[in-house]
Amino acid sequence: QDVITRDNVSVKVNAVVYFRVVDPIKAVIQVENFLYATSQLAQTTLRSVLGQVELDELLAEREKLNMKLQDVLDRQTDAWGIKVTLVELKYVDLPDDMKQIMARQAEAERERRAKIISAEGEFQAAAKLTEAAEILGQSPMALQLRFLQTLTEMSSNQSSIIVFPLPLDLLRPFYEKALPKIVKNIPEDPFSGKGGN
CATH class of the missing domain: 4.10.270 (Myosin, subunit A)
Structure with missing residues (x-):
């Protein structure tokens, strides 16, 4: 069956309906052809019920929809002496x-x-x-x-070249000792070329 869901998505749905005749007299007198009538009713009910749900619900809540379809069909076919025992959505084909x-x-x-x-x-x-x-x-x-x-x-990799940074703490004694000499040699006038003190 071609069905348009509530959110306007057109899908093809295949379902199967299981039923039995519980009152043969009603099945013959109340309806001309109970098999054809039940089939037609199932198709229209399928379109009606699934047209009220959105695609996400149709895909996610099949069991709930199966039960709802069964309930609706069973109530409608009761007057014909028909008992709908199971409705199963077999597949939903999306565009x-x-x-x-x-x-x-x-x-x-x-x-x-x-x-x-x-x-x-x-x-x-x-x-x-x-x-x-x-x-x-x-x-x-x-x-x-x-x-x-x-x-x-x-260093575990053979092809590595490692450059060891020298911590400044290790150099402190050297530059503390050399700093006064460096300052002493800085000229007062750097452009004159003469040393300090």
Whole structure:
């Protein structure tokens, strides 16, 4: 059956209706052809009920719709001596453009979730780095050990060239001793070429 949902999406729906005759006299007298009448009623009821729901509900809540269809059909066929025992939506066929839209929407949702997970991971990593920095900042020896550990990790690769930065603390005695001599040799008039004092 071609059905237009409440949100104006045209879909093809295939359903099956299971029923039995509970009162043969009514089935013969109350309706000309109970089999044909039940089939026609099922088709119109299907269009009517599914036309009241949106596509998302049609796709997500089939069981609820099956029960609603069964209830409506069973009430309407009761006068004919027919008992509708089960209605089952077999498949819902979407137009190709709608399938593409839904695929893009699903992909966007997956990307959104991936970004959230990545952001949460970055946040946790930043928190751990902050915590580690606080711990290392409280203990200069721990910072030195971390420096040595990093150098060890870097040197494990045979093709690495490592440039060792020389900490300024190691140079302090040298520049404290040399600074007075350097200042003494700075000319008062840098353009005259004569030394100071």
